[in-house]
Amino acid sequence: MDARTAFRLLADGLSREPSRDFFPWLSLRLASIVEADVLAVVRVLPGGRMARTLSLCVDGAIVDNVDYALAGTPCEKVTERRVCLFGRDVAGDFPDDVMLVDLGAEAYLGVPVLTPDDRLVGLVAAIYRRPLTNSGVAQEVLSIAAARVGSELANQQAEFALASTERQLADTHHQLARTNRALTLLRLVNRVVIRSADETALLSEVCRLAVEEGGYQLAWTGVAQDDEQRIMPLTCSGEGREFLDECHFSWAADRPEGQAPCGRCIREQTAQLLSPLVTSPAYAPFADVAERYGLATEVALPLHLGSDRQGVLVLLMNTALEVSDDELALLQELADNLSWGVSALRLRREQERMQQVVLDVAEAVTARSNDQFFDHLARRLAGAMMADAALIARIDDGVPLSASMLAGVVDGQPVENFSFEFSGIPCGENFHDAERIIPRWVTTDFPLVERLVGGPFQAWVDRRLEDASGDAIGVIILLFRQPLLADSDSIRHLLSIFAAGAAAELERRRSDTHIRHLAYFDPGTGLPNRVHFMERLHSAILQARREGHRLALMFLDLNRFKEINDSQGHDVGDEVLREVATRFDACLAPGESLARLGGDEFVVMVEQTEEIHSAQVVGRLLNALASPILFDGHRFNLDVSIGVAFYPEDGDGPRELLKNTDIAMYHAKECGSGYRFYAPEMGHDLRRRLMLATRLKEALKNEKLELCYQPIIALDSGSLVGAEVLCRWFDNELGWISPTEFIAVAEERGMISELGEWVMSEACRQLAQWEVAQLAILPERLYVNLAAAQFEEPQLTRQLCSIVERAGVSPGRLGLEITESGFMQDPEQAVRITEQLRERGFALSIDDFGTGYSSLAYLKRFAAHAVKIDKSFVSDMLTDNNDYSIVATIIAMAERLGLRSVAEGVETPGQAKALKSMGCHLAQGYLFSHPLNSDEFERLWLAEAQHYSTTNAGSAANAGSTTDGGQEDVAANRG
The missing domain is CATH 3.20.20.450 (EAL domain)
Incomplete structure (x- = not known):
């Protein structure tokens, strides 16, 4: 075969096509080009003593790959990084090479395979059953092919390393998902703790959240009884509640029933984890029951239910798995917060006895515009009008007409704020009237009144609250359990006095809120703007300085966002920015806050953090844009460059810290790495480039x-x-x-x-x-x-x-x-x-x-x-x-x-x-x-x-x- 034809065929053979297995295809082509009886593409195994064929072509057909020892073979010479040619009697030169004898080899030509970074990884060998007299073209062909094989093997090694990394990332992602789930559960429980008014309801709600939001199969709370050293269940939620009926747990150290996690938790006052349950000796008394209900893992968390009681929160899963230290720490924090909530409820009941005394003092204070203004106004309104309930609410925007409570009192007690619609209650009819007075039988004509705050009522009075333009901005509602016998004119007169004060304060707050929102929030995304964020950053730095904490600041800049504005217009760009802001905000946890500085620039502050946690936050932010943004038939693939700087080492003030995050972001964008942590030399390089x-x-x-x-x-x-x-x-x-x-x-x-x-x-x-x-x-x-x-x-x-x-x-x-x-x-x-x-x-x-x-x-x-x-x-x-x-x-x-x-x-x-x-x-x-x-x-x-x-x-x-x-x-x- 002439040289030109050989090199043309070689160029085609080196082009990898997805539909072909590269090495067999290359072996067949090379065997044809160099006219070899046997063509082998060989990989040298780790250690350098053994080799394995990646493809073996014998007499024009691909045969099964083989492993063989290099010692005593001509291939051993090739591994010395040189081209080896044995033009005749190669089997006689290497009598120990059985393969050469079996193939009837007469000549051998071998070329080493090197990776682009000059590592020996294999060889390409051509074997002939005839003497080889002119090897020039064959040697050039095999040398070029060997370079291509080296690149292919390097690529395969890189792909293997990438696949391994992806598996590790998947495991990390799974653990992060569980940790994030624990974070979500912690946030929801904290909200319930703050809002709950009843101890049993609080414990029941936490169990429900653990099952529905936390993904646990069964959750229950119990209290330690001193007399019998038993654990009495209080509340539970989830599948397999009958499990508690069949098991009698104890916290006694000398009983088999006391070796389960819940018993050890109460005794040692530390979180306990056990998995799998059915094979653990500590769970032997309950193993059969646990297996029947499909329970495999138990986490027990100590609860402090007051100075005289110890309790436990037990979470059961139907899979055997390890719980990370981070997840266990979050669950312990959840239990601590729950303990605080129960203690706070008990303390609140004690404080209610003193509430009347405090109210007597409050009534004597001249009404002022402060946070308690509407609370005081509702109490004084109920007292002055001798009403059983007094509600002050703000009108919401939208249809149907609805309102949100600002303050309320029923039977002398405040009620939690809530929202309600006007449909079905008196103020829903002819709301343009200044007031409505229904002296009796209000629940007969409006049965929904009873659902408003609970209990039967006979009389109703409401008054519209108006701003300076005469538009309705709120409503005052009075409810009476007995028919109203007072003079209507006196009611209207007293109500107008209270309404004037309430309307003025409501309008002032509305204006203040609007002005503050304009001054402190970005109108496009609703996020805090630069002014608001710089104030928060300043406060966070002062707190970090006092408490000795580190703080991370992250500067986020969208890559190629200008192309969207230029090609699709600013309206589409604004919608894309809103979606980006929503995604960023959704991936942040408590202690991590987001703001928009302007354009396509965002900033995230992470308080009380270290490098590892900050890197996790960066990972979440990068992943937030992993899926395309779909809008109006368009598909936008965005990514973001993130610069990270830490207080105090990268800046002792807000402006310096923000500047250094910007520099780090610039370097991340320049090198395409996604994110970079700030280093001092970055500033010098940037100034030089600018x-x-x-x-x-x-x-x-x-x-x-x-x-x-x-x-x-x-x-x-x-x-x-x-x-x-x-x-x-x-x-x-x-x-x-x-x-x-x-x-x-x-x-x-x-x-x-x-x-x-x-x-x-x-x-x-x-x-x-x-x-x-x-x-x-x-x-x-x-x-x-x-x-x-x-x-x-x-x-x-x-x-x-x-x-x-x-x-x-x-x-x-x-x-x-x-x-x-x-x-x-x-x-x-x-x-x-x-x-x-x-x-x-x-x-x-x-x-x-x-x-x-x-x-x-x-x-x-x-x-x-x-x-x-x-x-x-x-x-x-x-x-x-x-x-x-x-x-x-x-x-x-x-x-x-x-x-x-x-x-x-x-x-x-x-x-x-x-x-x-x-x-x-x-x-x-x-x-x-x-x-x-x-x-x-x-x-x-x-x-x-x-x-x-x-x-x-x-x-x-x-x-x-x-x-x-x-x-x-x-x-x-x-x-």
Whole structure:
């Protein structure tokens, strides 16, 4: 098979398709290409003594893979990182290799497989039943295939590591879900504790929440009885309540029934966990019952039910599992809060005896606008009107008409605030009237009145509360258990006095609330705004300083949100922001607060935290945007960059802390990591980049940049054939700025397209000037580098044609260079654009070839005329066999594909000689010349022809001054 056909088939064989098993497909192809009787792709197992075939092709068919020892085989020689060829009698050279004997092997060719990071992972071997006399093409083919196998194995190892990480993340997510469930249950129980007014109802509600919200199968509370040392159940909820009827628990240490978690919990006053129940000796008295009801895990938490009673909260699950320390700590906190609530209820009942005394004093105080205003007003209203119930409520917005309680008293006692609709009660009819008085039989005509606050009532009085415009903003309701005998006019007169005070205070509060809401909350999302958040942050820092706690601040910035506003409009953008705010807020726990600073920027404060907890919060925030946002038929995939800073180490005040989170967020956005923790050096880097961005913008505007030209030499003739265009920047204050640095700033700040356009325009202008001057020699082409961002622009061809047309030069005089990674970002578009550029006359080169991860399937379609061998391979090619092989392979492959090869970074005559012997066409580097400004390049290279030789290499390399002070040559618009 001829070399061109072999390399064409190899390019197809190296293209992995999802529908094919890669290694068998490759083995079949390689066996056909190199005409081997046996072709094996082999992986060296850990330890280096054994090997396993990844695919084994024998006589054109794939056979089962085998394991074999490397000792005494030619494969052992290959693992020494060198190509091994045994042209004849290989079985005689390795008599201990049974496989060679069985295969009837006569010749053997083996190539080591290395990963991109230079780790030996296997080999590719071709076995022949005939002597092998000409192995040149076969060796090149197997070497290229081995490089591809190394990449594939490295990818598989990376995928395995990723799968392992994903499993670990899934386990962590499951544990976080359980912990989050415990947090939710803790929040709900705290709410019940605060609102409950009855001890038994409180304990029952907690059991219900544990089952319905916490996911437990059965929850019950019990109290320790001192006389019999038994545990008496008080309340329970869930499936299997009969379990408590069949079990008699004890807290006695000397009884078998006292070894269960609930008994140990009461004795030791610590949380107890037991799983699985049915096999534990401590649960032996109840094992059969537990198995019958499907109970597998028990958590017992101590309750303090007052100074004279100890209790227990027991949570049972139907699965055997470990409960994390975090979840157990949250459940213990739940039990502590429940104990506090029970104690508070007992204390409240004791305080009620003294309440009347306190009320007598309160009535004597002049009514003022404070938090107790409506409570005092309701009590005084009931007393003055001799009503059994007095309610003051605020009118709610919406239909049907409804109200929310502000204060109420029934039979001298306050009632919990609630909401109610007007439908079915007297004020629901003709509410535009100032008041309604129904002296008797109110429940006959309006039976729903009894449900309002409970109990039968005979008479009803209500009064509308109006604002200054006469609009209804509230209502006062009086209820009487006996028919109303008082004079209606006196009732109206007294009621109007109370109504005036109530309406004025209600309107004032409404205005204050509205003003405060406008001042402190973001109108788009309803979140606290910057002013509100900075006040809260200031208070939180003061508290953290007093108590010695750490505080985390997180700055959140949505990535590419501007594209939504630009493409869909600000109305859609506002809806998306509202959904983002809702998702962020939903994933936060107590002690974690969210605010919107403006635009697409949010901030989260986490109090009393450490790095691990803060990282968990960051994970929740990142995960909140994992699923797309759907709105009005559109699907938006958003992600967020988060910067994190801690008080006190990253800032001792709100503004400094917020600034440092912004810097950390900027670094997270820059490196695409999702989030970054602040480090002091970030601030220095940012200030430097911001300064360079400003100065670079001015330099572009005022044309303070300059171009240099590095000759490209034909190795066979030593003549000038072209020059690579390089950009240099000298700042009056900062001196020479490294291209590596200012190009990165240009890409980061969106100036790379403008910079690239300037370089192309200036290069065309200079080329046109040299052509007009009719110099002795002109470069065949000037080669200008294109940034990946430019190559992604669909209108690139039109832009470049416009530039060369304005300059009056031919596109054929220009070469365009792009890196492998640049055209592989969107290879299909790259193929289309390169075909357009080639049709217009431009020549294209693939720069830094060998350092990227380009696909040969795309490379053969890419409309390039040359590949440039990266200087990292050229520099060590005479001392490193691997680099030498890579350079030789690239040159050979370029030749097979009809491409010219250009070596970069040639610095010694030996390198030039070796490259020429391998068939490399062109070269550039310090051996020939440093980059030169236009005048020096014209004087040294264009005024008369320059020819390369070993005698004039040194003078050519050092001719002229170096404008970059020896800095690395980096193209103007490529990072």
